[in-house]
Amino acid sequence: MKISFYPIISSINKSFFYLFFIFISFYSCKEKETYSPLEIALKNHKHDEGFIGSARCAECHKPEFKDWMGSDHQLAMQLPTDKTVLGDFNNAEYTIYGVTSKFFKKGNVFYVNTEGPDGKFKDFEVKYTFGVYPLQQYLVIFPKGKLQVLTPFWDSRSKEDGGQKWQHLYPDEYIASHDELNWGRSLQNWNYMCAECHSTNVKKDYNPETLTYNTHFDEINVSCEACHGPGDVHTKWAEQGEKEDLANMGLVFDIMDRDSAHWNIDPKTALVTRSKERKDKMQVEWCGRCHSRRTQLTDEYTFGKVLEYTHMVSTLDYPLYNDDGTNNDEDYVYGSFTQSKMYKKGVMCKDCHNVHSGKLKLPKDNVCSQCHMPDKYQSTSHHKHIEGGEGASCISCHMPKITIMVVDPRSDHSLRIPRPDISVATGATNACNNCHKDKTNEWSLKYFKKWYSNKYDTISHYGFAFNKVRNNKPNGQNELNAVIKDKNVSNIVLGTAIKYQDYQNNPLAYENLKMALQSQSALVRRSALESMRPLPKDVQQKYALPLAKDSITSVRHIANSFIYDMPIENLSPENQKTIQQAKKEYIEQLLYWQDRSLGQSSLGVAAIGLNKLDQADEYFKKAVELDTLNLIVQVNYADLKRLEGKNEESIKLLKNVLSINKEFSIAYQALAFAFIRANNKEKALKTLELATKFASTDPQNHYYYAIMLNDMKQPYKAIAALKNGLKINKDNENLLVLMYSIYSDQNQTKNAVEIVKKLVKAFPNNKQYQQMAKSIN
Known part of the structure; x- marks a missing residue:
């Protein structure tokens, strides 16, 4: 779809560009006479070319093909x-x-x-x-x-x-x-x-004009080339009798380990090290393409690139994960495994799995015994359970299962030591209670301490900090800073911690942000950008502008979302060019998602940012047409009607949302503001009252309801509303600050002092609250 507020190359022009690129590449190679025809073919490979099919692969790779037949991949x-x-x-x-x-x-x-x-x-x-x-x-x-x-x-x-x-x-x-x-x-x-x-080499092929898919693939299942990439050049290389010394044997990228490394076990300490340090962890990135919770950015998967080049990986957010990073839902293992010590030391998927059959390389615990001495770890002195029983299994304790899709038990791949002490503090699941379901976390902790003393539960863990921050508990931000400074935490943990920062109550937040934006990890850089959502727009743009030139797509996408609508008049020519490119790339990315109702809605929001309200209206109409029950889209559409000065249409849309789902919190708030714009405060107040009943877990409903009550000269009802909100949302900052303000206005000094004490306790790093406490004293 063409839209007027940014230039899009037509499909004809794109084809010309690709042909021109190939011509230039070939001409340069011919002139220098340094590249062979196969090397030229490999350099010019594109995602949708060169797929030959698994039957061709089977001609030479019979053992691998035999393993693959009957696997979950082959039968996907x-x-x-x-x-x-x-x-x-x-x-x-x-x-x-x-x-x-x-x-x-x-x-x-x-x-x-x-x-x-x-x-x-x-x-x-x-x-x-x-x-x-x-x-x-x-x-x-x-x-x-x-x-x-x-x-x-x-x-x-x-x-x-x-x-x-x-x-x-x-x-x-x-x-x-x-x-x-x-x-x-x-x-x-x-x-x-x-x-x-x-499937293999899938093209979504969506037509936004007709709202129609023509999705197609090269092979119906997950075949050889889904992992190894297109095989035509490799086949030509093999047919030459390996006469040409071609890098990676003609594969787009070589997924194999070819450093002849092995794992060494120290018989005295039982510690395991790799004989050669692993240079990259691309195999995990490759498997993570499908074995991760992520958002797809493009059909054009690039073999040999980190996952964030074409996807955005989910961080350890609740409820997908528990606060300690154990999986609480289907995470497809990438997010779990990249937290692990195994991953950090260089263990890859293939060290445990036959990558063609998908099965374990050895039966159950024997896989672990490849690196972990059986004499030490498969003994009662270590696992404290009956020999041969379920409790004696490495997997039971270090890879506990959760059942997803009703009948499918999945092992947690974070490969961690059981920590019932974390469960007691945070409510997260643990391996002990995964088996002993009739017992409490405290029961498990009692036995764990009896068996292992304080050997494990004195080890610091990010789960405590994540739980405190998520539940707004005192000292959460300080503990979060300790996690961020810990050089031993994995990138996915660091990225999550950065996202949890509270810029108002964390004195190190900006220091942490600057550090994370310079991280070598694309996931950390992206998470740092995402952490800026609550910040003022000028601050967002200041930090996002340099990242708009990042080499990784996911990072650029978030950076572009902050700067695409940034005024360019007073900027340097270089920055003007950066923003024009950011606008183009950001809209192109949203166009990839235009088969989703939310994708069309996002295009509408982007058009609003560029003050293209007519185009925004078209996008929202299409968003509603794609999914008449997508309620957040209708709320966004109602906001556009507000901007267009069509308040009655806005009210109609919001009422429709609440008729479908009376628990949809944002719709209540937007409808209340629409009634205020219509000078009907009574309806606005009634709407917010309903919000506090049907969507009571959202503190903003209680906040706005109390503000309206106070503005309508009902301060005591406002205080009652805030107290009700705090019962459900303990120590919520906005509710406490508003309560303090109302008590102060009513000259109820004693009550105001008590609220300040709560604020100081809950947010010890906030200098403003400390100053308020001193002022009151």
Whole structure:
């Protein structure tokens, strides 16, 4: 889609540019006569070229191909046949929350009759199978090229294990049509949520004019080239009989270890070291492309680059992770593993796994024994459990499982020592109680201390700081600073800590920010930029401007989001050029997401930033058309109507949001302000009162409600509203400050003093509160 506020190269011009680039590269090579034809081909490789298919790979790599056959990768996605479909489609029925789904066949075609996202029952054709064990899901065809994942799934475990039956992804709650988890909505859409990691060389190919997908791939499953990259040059190199000494044997990037290193175990200390220090950890980055929680930035995956070059990895945010970094949801292991000591010392995925079959290289605990002396670690003196029992297993204690998707137990790959003391302090899960579910964290801590004294629970851990900051507990920012200064924490921990900074109450926040913005880790640099969201715009732009030239896409994207609408009149020519490029790249990135309702909404917000309100309106219309139940989009659209001076339209949109979901907090606040603009304070007050009831966990609802009560000469009701808010949101800074202000205005000095004491205790680094305390004294 072309938009007038920034230049986009047309597809014809892009093709010309690529041809021109190849011509120049070839001409230069020919003139210098230093590159062979194969080297030229390799240098000019593009993502969508050169894929030859796994059958060609199998001609030479028979053992690897044999391992791959039958693996989760090979069976990641298949056409539905009597052989590949594991579920019961013999007129089987499955009922949950009053919705009965029927699974049947018409000839050779598989169907399910179920409730669609519009609340109506109809027949949906199964287009593909999705996965095999311990569950198999099914993709069904929707209009305009969309494929959606059914939430009823087939439990493919044995009957003895409770399987061989239909189940539901969300058995504990009814998923309404407006819920983002409804199977017909965007979070269950294959084209952009699933396709990249279940097939090879996927192109989303979305047409924003017709709202249509033409998504395609080179191979239906995760084949050889999904990991090794396009193999045409490698094949040509092999066909030459290896006559040409080509770097990486013609592969776009060599994923193998070729340094002949091995792991050494010191028999006295049992410490393990690699004979050669690992030069890079690209294999983990490569696997992390799919085995991580992340946001995809482009179809153009670049083999041999760090993950942040094409994706934005999720940091250790609650509730995806517990405060101590243990996984609390499906994290696909990258975020867990990169926290670990193993990763820091150079352990890669292939050290434990056969990368072609996906299975462990050795049975269970024998994998650990490759590096950890069995005499020491597989003994009762170490694990304190019955020999041969579940408690004696390395994996049980150091890789505890959580069950996701109802039936799929996943091991935590942070490979950590159990810490029940952290669980007592933060509520995070621990390996001990993962087995002893009938016991308390305190019970586990008691035995842990009995067995190991204080050997482990005296070790500092970022989990304590993260929990204190998240729950607004005293001294949280000071402990966070200690985490940030700790040279031993991993980059994903450091990035998370930087994001948690409170710039108002942390005296070292700007010092930490400057350090993080210069980090060698792209994830840390990006997280540092994201931490600036609460800061004034001029401060954001000051720190973001240099990062707009960063070599990593994810970092530039966040930097660009701060500066794309920055005025350029008084800037140097170099900075003007930087901002023009940032604007172009930022909008191009948003265009990649325009198949999502939120993507169109983001384009609308960007257009507002550039004062293109007419274009913003078009984007929001399309955003609503893509998903009429995306409520945050309608709230953003209502804000555009405010800017256009169409307050009644804004009110109508916000009322519609609350009619769909009466717990949608932001809509209450926006609607209250819309009523204020309409000079109807009574309706505004009533709206905020409802917000404190139906969305009580948002402290801003209590804050605005109290402000309105106080402005309407009802200070005592305002104090009561604040107290009610503080019961739910303990020590919330805004609520306490407002309460102090009202008490002071009412000359209730004693109560004001008590509030100041709470502020000083909760925010000991805030000089303003310290000064207030001195002033009162």
